[in-house]
Amino acid sequence: MRQGRMLGENFRKSRLAGGGFRYFQDDFCRREFRVTAQPLARGAFSWELEHFDFGQFQLTELVCDPLEISHTYSDIRDGGSSSYYVTLQLAGRSIVSQQGRNSSLGPGDYTIVDSRFPYKIKYDEPVRRVILRMPHDALHRRLKFCGNPVALRFHGNFGINAIFVNFIDTLLRERHAINKKHFNMLFGRVSDFLIASFESTDQRSAGVEQSSRQINQLGMIQNYIEGNLSNPALSPKLIAAAFNITDRYLHYLFKSTGQTVVNWIWQRRLERCQADLSNAGHSGRTISEICYAWGFNDSAHFSRKFKQHFGVSPRSFRNSLTPDRRS
Numbered sequence: 001m002r003q004g005r006m007l008g009e010n011f012r013k014s015r016l017a018g019g020g021f022r023y024f025q026d027d028f029c030r031r032e033f034r035v036t037a038q039p040l041a042r043g044a045f046s047w048e049l050e051h052f053d054f055g056q057f058q059l060t061e062l063v064c065d066p067l068e069i070s071h072t073y074s075d076i077r078d079g080g081s082s083s084y085y086v087t088l089q090l091a092g093r094s095i096v097s098q099q100g101r102n103s104s105l106g107p108g109d110y111t112i113v114d115s116r117f118p119y120k121i122k123y124d125e126p127v128r129r130v131i132l133r134m135p136h137d138a139l140h141r142r143l144k145f146c147g148n149p150v151a152l153r154f155h156g157n158f159g160i161n162a163i164f165v166n167f168i169d170t171l172l173r174e175r176h177a178i179n180k181k182h183f184n185m186l187f188g189r190v191s192d193f194l195i196a197s198f199e200s201t202d203q204r205s206a207g208v209e210q211s212s213r214q215i216n217q218l219g220m221i222q223n224y225i226e227g228n229l230s231n232p233a234l235s236p237k238l239i240a241a242a243f244n245i246t247d248r249y250l251h252y253l254f255k256s257t258g259q260t261v262v263n264w265i266w267q268r269r270l271e272r273c274q275a276d277l278s279n280a281g282h283s284g285r286t287i288s289e290i291c292y293a294w295g296f297n298d299s300a301h302f303s304r305k306f307k308q309h310f311g312v313s314p315r316s317f318r319n320s321l322t323p324d325r326r327s
């Protein structure tokens with residue numbers, strides 16, 4: 001990491017290694033991004049970051065060991081401003097998931113996630129990445145005319161995408177020599193680069209063919225599902241009736257997520273159960289109580305689905321959590 005301070009500006013840099021995961025989780029992940037982090041490797045967790053706050057925009061450079069980051073509906077309900085996060089992969093690989101899409105990013109690739117909806121980012125190896133935080137309002141109105149780009153992979157090695165990547169990389173290298181006023185002026189061009197990049201990408205190949213109205217409708221339906229996961233009777237027919245639409249149209253809306261309605265419901269139930277199993281506040285509840293609370297009506301079936309989805313049984317997952325990795 002580079003040394004130095006932003007000239008006279010709000011600058012914070014944290015440098016920890018070894019036993020610093022709790023600080024990384026509480027002071028950075030929760031406070032800055034409202035996400036939950038979970039290390040993927042045993043032993044000490046090493047990380048390093050530089051974070052620059054320019055008011056309307058924030059820029060973070062992060063180097064860390066293998067990690068999984070989750071932004072859940074619980075995080076969304078905690079409040080905070082809505083933002084878009086443009087994440088640029090500089091080293092290593094990651095998988096970004098949002099609204100049913102999964103994109104694998106390599107060095108030079110970038111994507112965007114929307115803080116209004118849950119997402120996951122998984123780093124299976126040590127990574128270095130840049131995260132640009134932009135106010136939702138700064139981009140949303142313009143995005144309505146070029147589809148829904150969240151969790152799409154943008155290749156940064158040619159065309160407009162390469163220009164954008166080089167622009168961000170230059171900002172990163174020269175940030176100590178640029179004052180806040182000029183930095184904000186430069187960041188004002190970022191949205192122009194992004195819109196040009198989105199418009200130049202063939203989003204149909206990624207399954208992005210829905211109108212703004214349909215995207216908003218899908219979001220409302222997903223919120224309805226989230227609020228009714230505890231109902232064992234939740235089904236496509238029940239959801240379609242609640243929104244006065246046909247089953248066929250409901251399945252069409254979910255086509256852009258890459259999942260069926262039923263699979264979306266199962267995935268969200270499993271993720272909520274996983275969150276409760278990893279929460280020390282629920283340590284007094286049995287696994288069966290937790291799965292029943294989220295709409296499962298057969299604990300054996302739940303255990304099979306959980307292992308199929310996460311690669312480990314609910315009991316083994318719960319037992320594997322050390323005290324400092326429980327939220």
